[in-house]
Amino acid sequence: MFLYPLILLLLLSPPALAQKEAKEVLPEQLKLQKIEQELQEKKSKLIETKKQxxxxxxxxxxxxxxxxxxxxxxxxxxxxxxxxxxxxxxxxxxxxxxxxxxxxxxxxxxxxxxxxxxxxxxxxxxxxxxxxxxxxxxxxxxxxxxxxxxxxxxxxxxxxxxxxxxxxxxxxxxxxxxxxxxxxxxxxxxxxxxxxxxxxxxxxxxxKERREDYEKRIAMLEKSSEELTQIIQQKLAKQGKKVIVGGTGSIDWPLRGRITSRFGYRRHPLWGGRNMHTGLDIAAPSGTPIKAADGGEVILSKWWDGYGKAVVINHGKNIQTVYGHMSRIYAQEGTSVAKGQVIGLVGSTGYSTGPHLHFEVRENGKPKNPMNYLP
Known part of the structure; x- marks a missing residue:
């Protein structure tokens, strides 16, 4: 008689655990789907606005x-x-x-x-x-x-x-x-x-109304860049003099492609306002693998306002690299990556005119011209 309840418990336990796991996974899946849907809607609206x-x-x-x-x-x-x-x-x-x-x-x-x-x-x-x-x-x-x-x-x-x-x-x-x-x-x-x-x-x-709206968005992008600088500096301060594993001290191209926008002041391709472009825009088909420019530790891996899906890697020696507008992120925050390791895929998330990688090189969190670091 004692075996029947035990057998019954063993039979019922796996489905119960699976149901519990499903309850834990399902909200995340729904959240991810919602984010993806929202991203597509924003992207479509931006494209339509540009056409208009x-x-x-x-x-x-x-x-x-x-x-x-x-x-x-x-x-x-x-x-x-x-x-x-x-x-x-x-x-x-x-x-x-x-x-x-x-x-x-x-x-x-x-x-x-x-x-x-x-x-x-x-x-x-x-x-x-x-x-x-x-x-x-x-x-x-x-x-x-x-x-x-x-x-x-x-x-x-x-x-x-x-x-x-x-x-x-x-x-x-x-x-x-x-x-x-x-x-x-x-x-x-x-x-x-x-x-x-x-x-x-x-x-x-x-x-005029559109320009005013776009100027606000440009201000948001600049604010995002400034906030990203602060976050990088805060994380660097927490790390202290921690030795970054994998950093070689040299920056390589994260992918090969045509440079559509260089570092410096430019006329924004979507809104026409003049603003500071803090990196390089490298054109590539959606889904193209993005590689870590050098080994280091991932200090940010998430959606970041105008950058869309973004990753920031600290390479040590006060150098960090930023990867924006990704469609998929493979490198998780707090993990170490090797030079040339695929950390995500090219996309057009955030404020973007089409599939490309927005690539930045920062020194102590402040944007620098990537061409001064790349081979």
Whole structure:
């Protein structure tokens, strides 16, 4: 009878222990999944924000180009109106002068017509018999013929002036109509410019708001770097003069790849603000192994704000290296690593534009140019 409870206890114990372990592991797994999900969401939002910013900048460029073209057309229309107004004024003066001249010529012509009708009975025989001599007859005949020629010329002048006046009136009508069309064009261009300026203002406000937000994020990144400096210094102080196992005193490349951003002040690839870049950005496909630049002790291994998943290794001799934006961390805090040992994988966690390794070299916790240490 005693064996049955014992057997029952042995049968029930493994599942019970397994259930207990599951209860201990499950929350950690859920937490890890939640973190991974949150990281992916943040990464997607950052990528989308960058795309939107690029679209806004392109839109602003297009608006400025359209605005410049609209203003140019407006200036051309205004210049043309000025030229046409001068032409209209000149045409009106010429038409008025022609009208006065026509009135004078027509009055003169009417007088000549009356004179011709009054003297219509005069002929060359009358001129001959009324002349004192042949010389007087010739003079009178010549004068009469010239008078007739003058009347014909006067009629020609009047007809020509009528034609010129009609042509100028037609020109005046065309120019006046053109001015009306230009005035309509100017009104439309002014409306277009007003709308473009409104759009430009909206884009500028949007960019300003984004810039302010990005400046805050940049400040957070700089704060993260400063806090990381303090943490490194605190951990170094706790370690005291402890000898770091594995440190060779020389720093090697953690991976091979194209350097996309060097140490020093730069324009941030996501937000455009000018900030201090405290390390090297080395482009590499996601999942590429990251190796310890030298042997040493891992003094930080966790998510660290803008750095994302990060690892800090103390190599002794006041030198530390930092590895940021990792997708996976293999080196745990408090453990020792050998030079060339894989400590994690390339990713794009934290504030990142794409898969790469952010690599820093620090001296007593303060960032230094890695190129001065690398072979």
């Amino acid at each position: 910013e690029q679209q806004s900048l392109f839109q602003l460029f297009q608006i400025k180009t359209n605005l410049k073209q609209a203003k140019q057309k407006l200036n051309n229309a205004n210049r043309k109106i000025t030229v046409n107004e001068v032409q209209i004024t000149k045409l009106r003066v010429e038409i008025n002068e022609a009208a006065v001249l026509l009135q004078q010529k027509e009055a003169k012509l009417r007088r000549r017509v009356r004179e011709i009708f009054k003297n219509s009975s005069v002929n060359y025989l009358d001129l001959l018999f009324s002349s004192r001599n042949m010389s007087d007859f010739i003079n009178r005949s010549y004068f009469f013929s010239k008078l007739v020629e003058s009347d014909v010329d006067l009629i020609d002048v009047i007809n020509r002036k009528h034609r010129e006046t009609t042509k100028k009136k037609e020109t005046l009508q065309v120019v006046t109509s053109e001015i009306k069309d230009l005035a309509q064009t100017i009104a439309e261009k002014k409306q277009e410019i007003t709308e473009q300026q409104k759009k430009e203002q909206e884009v500028l406000v949007s960019l």
